[in-house]
Amino acid sequence: MLSPYRLQWLNDSGELKVNKRCMIFLNIGRYVDDVLCDVVLIQACHILLGCPWQYDRNTFHDGRKNRYSLELNGKKYTLASLSPSQVFENQKRLREIMEKQRGEKKSELEGKEKKEGQELEKKERWSREREREINNLSKVVKEGLSDKKESFGERKEAKERKRRDFDDIFYEDIPNGLQPLHDIEQ
Structure with missing residues (x-):
């Protein structure tokens, strides 16, 4: 248990209070170990403090060769830094893994886009069908209205015929309004 x-x-x-620990699985070559690290909250991210594997074991650091030697469970391990060719191979492998993951994500996204495209196509098809139905309905309504227009036109013609029958009664130059009252009284 960690004493804060x-x-x-x-x-x-x-001051920062250190009150959390985490167990980290460490695997370097043939060296495999579980390491207990202290965790501190900082502004950018969390940080793991120290190298407990370096101090909790009987380790030796060769500064000139940049190697660590240690003993764990009766076995001796030497941890050396990677050669430039190993670094290159490691970066190449990581790049391939990242590209593969991107490709999987891309194919996933394409699958989602395809599915969304199919859903959009269904919605557009439904919308077109509704539009056709509305157009058909509006044609029916227009036809009904045109029938009424014809009957309205027929009524207008009937009125005109009746008016012509009484042409002798109606004057061509009928004033638009009534005469003022004072003209009538005089």
């Missing part, structure tokens, strides 16, 4: 402690040197905002 404080650190001040990590940032300018004051």
Whole structure:
């Protein structure tokens, strides 16, 4: 169990309380171990403090060769830095893995886009069918209205015929309004 402690040197905002630990699985070549690390919250991210595997084991660091030697469960391990060709191969393998993951995500996205495209196509088809139905309905309504227009036109013609029958009664130059009252009285 971790007994909480404080650190001040990590940032300018004051002391940080260290009260969490996590177990990290470490695998370097044939060396496999579980490492317990302290966790500190900082502004950008969390940070794992220290190299407990380096201090909790009987380790030796050769600074000139940049190697660590240690003993675990009766076996001796030497951890060396990677050669430039190993670094290149490692980066190449990581790049291939990343491209494969991107390809999988891309195919996933394409699958989603295809599915969304199919759904959109269904919606558009439904919309076109509704539009056709509305157009057909509006044609029916227009035909009904045109029938009424014809009957209205027929009524107008009937009125005109009746008016012509009484042409001798109606004057051509009928005033638009009534005469003022004072003209009538005089």
